[in-house]
Amino acid sequence: MELKGRHLIEPSDLTVEEMEGLFDEAERIVANPESYAEVCKGKLLATLFYEPSTRTRFSFEAAMLRLGGKVIGFSEPNSSAVAKGESIADTIRTVECYADIAVMRHPKEGSVLVASRQSDMPVINAGDGGHHHPTQTLTDLLTIRLEKGGFDGITVGLCGDLKFGRTVHSLIQALTRYTGVRFIMISPQELSVPEYVREKIRKSGMEFEETHDLRQSLPKLDVLYMTRVQRERFFNEEDYIRLKDRYILDAGKLKDAKPDLMVLHPLPRVNEIAVDVDSDPRAHYFRQAKNGMYVRMALLMALLGVKGE
């Protein structure tokens, strides 16, 4: 696995073997975090967040600090030259002068690809609009792998905002490269998956169905991936209000689900998972957030070409 110097813009930038290699490294870090405490000493991560973030930014920063590296960056574009109208291309060229690796979130789709083309320094996509979020996918897959041992033959339900849900698009893209995964996509018509995602599943030859009914789908699922309807993706507040509480998973609905179902959510949640689900052993979303830090540690090491102890 040679990932040194490469960018990560969408999951297909990594082969299945490379992803599995990252999961193996993440599991070694979980087992023995102390031995990784200084492997990135002298390395600098730049975090360029043009959109708000809690988990992704903190987990990248925590990942770099736990590897012994340092972090610079902005989490509010108004406090940087971006507020003066600087282009993405110029910003990344400047950051490259200071940092060894950058992670970027931006509201426009394709923005991180544009940045990566101007940079010899590895650039990681931490979410480009409603398009992709590959490191959330690494987090999701590691969480499933730790619990189920693998992905072949599983039935995955994706529920909520499948149109603008970048984590959904990336997760589907990654899972289509395994064997026999079945997708059940649960959403209102207005928030169904974009055509390019549907096309991706068709080309993989995997089965999928689209439905509006969460309750009927639940008993068939091995994994349920809930998502938030994102206010920031709507141009029209009325549409957001009409659609935001369409699906709410609660303890009552979970009675019909398999005993080994995994409920995942990229977080933050609003109302789509009731708090009475949190104590159910099938709720994995907070463990998922912790796994995100470990897999990002493995990713930073790989892109920087740093080996474990």
Place this chain on the structure above:
Amino acid sequence: MEVKSIANGVVIDHVRAGFGMKVLEYLNVDTGSDTVALLMNVASRKHGRKDIIKLENVESVDLNVLGLVDHNATVIHIRDSKVVEKVKLSFPTKVKNVITCKNPRCVTSIEAVPHVFHLADDEGRYRCEYCDNIVKADEN
């Protein structure tokens, strides 16, 4: 109506009826200096109706652009009043700055980058390189 043959130039035949103006527009032909004939709704045994474009003293046209706008058209090169080459078109695999991405969330709406699209299927649908938005070539 009679339009005389050209001695040297390019004839674009079998253009979908009503699309002749659009093809001319995309080809960016200099109508200020070249002799250009656009025949619309010409009777055709094969297609019922078709448009024909004649470009006198023009040596070549952008086949990529033409394939995108009307991949069923035929390009005929004329030299000394003789047909020297007939080119059947197909959808180009990649086009740059021909289709514009209409997705308001795409980075092309804020950054000075070329609009690049890749052929997504046999039906002439194209995918934006940046945001993956899919468009039908002749609907752009």
